[in-house]
Each structure stands twice: as structure tokens, then as C-alpha cells.
Amino acid sequence: MKSFHFLALLSLALAFSFASAFDPSPLQDFCVAIPEPKNAVFVNGKFCKNPNLTVAEDFFFPGLNVPGNTGNRVGSNVTLVNVDKLFGLNTLGISLARLDFAPDGGLNPPHTHPRATEILVVVEGTLYVGFVTSNPNRLFTKILYPGDVFVFPIGLIHFQFNMQRPMQLPLLV
Template sequence: MEGGQIVVAISQLALAFSFATASDPNHLQDFCGAINDAHNSVFVNGRSCNDPKLAEAEDYLFSGLNMPEKTSHQLGSKVTPVIVEQIPGLNTPGISLARIDFAPNGLNPPHTHPRATEILVVLEGTLYVGFVTSDLDNHHISKVLNPADVFIFPIGLIHFQFNIGNTNAVAFAGLSSQNPGVITIPNAVFRSKPPINPDVLAKAFLLDNSVVTDVQSRF
């Protein structure tokens, strides 16, 4: 490679690196275990931080993801989150985790994570998964996943997971936020408090008001 080409290549890498780092600022400190006692803490990044000298191993530990959760309710799925509420040490690193158990025909219904991209890996079973894009066509991207398959759900987009197999299924999800948030679409629409006026939902979903009120009553 000629000297001029080397200079250009280095310049391009430096420019790309500057763009990459500009969107992902450094943490304000190396770790910041969350604490609820505001009188003995420092307020950083939206939560109170425990004094680093008082940090303990338990602040960075969560046990039990090896145990299956009950999936006997109507949807046939159960999400076990491991976010900053479960592990105080997750405060500021910008990551979290969840285990999702599915009964046969179990569904993790359409939902969004407003603050996180999700990466899902299937451990057991067969899942039909998908998300809907935010463009005007609302393109539906879906795939059938088997054990060891990995799928990405981009931040903020509506997505779902459905067990199409005859056995239980298990998946683990990594999320790019300590507190990704979740908006479950059916709950948000039909179980909001106070409820959305049925006239609004009837017009939006092209339904009769009686159908809307019946669905609201079921939630």
C-alpha cells in the first residue's frame, strides 16, 4: 500500500471511530451499584449509587435462571427479567438479561422495548419469532428458530415469540439497557388505566364498540 493510501485509510478509520464513540459516551465511573438510600449515596445516571467501598459480591449476582418458571396462565409464557432492579450492579453498564419460558403453544405477545435492542438465543424448543419495521409499509420480518439460533429485535420495534413446537421452549434474551422497559401492545391498548374510550379503539381497529368493550372486559 502506498504512503498516501495508508494516510487515507488511517484517516477513514479515525473518522469512523469518532462517529462510533460519539453515540456511546463513556460511563461516568467504572461501576455504580444502585442503592435506594439517597442519604448515603451519589446520584449518577438516573439512580443513586452505593459508595464503591461498600460494594459486595451480592450486588453483582443473580441466581436461579436455571429453574423453569410456571407457564400455566392464559398466554403460556413467563419472562424472568434480570435488570437493575434484580442486580444493583447493573446500574450504568447498559445491559440486562431475561429468561423466557414457553409452554407448547405459548406466546410472548407483541411488545416493544423502548430503550433497548434485544438479542435472543434459543436453548430449547422451536420458536416462531418476528418484528415489524417502522417504515410506512410496516414490513414483517419473521423466522423459525431452533436451539442455538440467534435473532435480533431492533430497539423500539414491535416483536413477539411463539412456541410452535410440541414441547416446552426456553430462550435467553440480552438487552442493551439496564432498564429496557416493556410495552405489551394488547395490555397497553385494552388494559390501560383509565381505559381508552371504546370509540377510539373501535375506529382504530375497524371493530364494533361491543367487540372492543368485550375485549376490554376480558383484560
């Protein structure tokens, strides 16, 4: 009888030990940010425009084809497209940026994004990129060419450096 109770308890424990996790579906298709709270709903830090008043322009941003000014001390410029510039991004959990580098060694200094993974696509030139893991500390680097894609995992310190021409760099592992 004791073995029956043990098997029954073990069966119940196994039956309830499986877990399923997922992100819940959004309550609405989108929440276009609106600076004026009149007749709006407050969601996730921004007021939402009435969906019946939403237009295609709320999901549009022109200008990423315009190079940024790299005449600063680090030789780079970031053109950020976030919810403050593209209201339709509100609550979607994404943003976009164009990075321009001076041809003579422009740098996007080491930095981190504590709540986002970054994906970089090289359109023109040669970039030396890398990130540092936290435990154990490791440096991952790569030289990228046009068409190459590189991922910087969420929360890790990373950088980008414009290489006017490819050069031999020490491999650090």
C-alpha cells in the same frame, strides 16, 4: 483573486465538515444501585453505593436456571433481571430475561422496547419469531431451533411463539 477566496472558503468548509461522534467514557467503572440514599450519590435514577463498599454479590443474580410458571392465558413467563434485581446493572444500559413458554403454543405477545435492542437465544424447543418494520411496513419471521440467535432491532414490534413441532407457515414479506 476571487477564485483564491473561493478556494480558501471551500477548503475551510471541507476541513470543518468532518464530524466525529462517540459515547463518552463513564465517569466511574460502575454505579451499584442502592435503595438507601444515606451516604450515596444520585446518578441516572438510582442512588449509587459507595464503590469502596461494593462486593461481588452486587454483580450476581441466582435463579435463571429455574423455569417460570407458564400456566397463564398466554402460556409464557418472563423472568426479568434488571437493576431492581441485580444492583450492579445500574447505569450499564443492559438487562437480561429468561422466557419460558408452555409446550402447547405459549406466546410472548407483540410488544416493543423503545430504548433497547433485544437478542434472543433458543436453548430448547422451537420458536416462531418475528418483528415488523415501520417504514415500509414489513414482517420478518423465522423459525428458530436450539442454539439459534435472533435480533429484534430497537423500538420495533416483535413477538415469540412456541411451536411444539415445526409446521409450514406462510412467508410474509
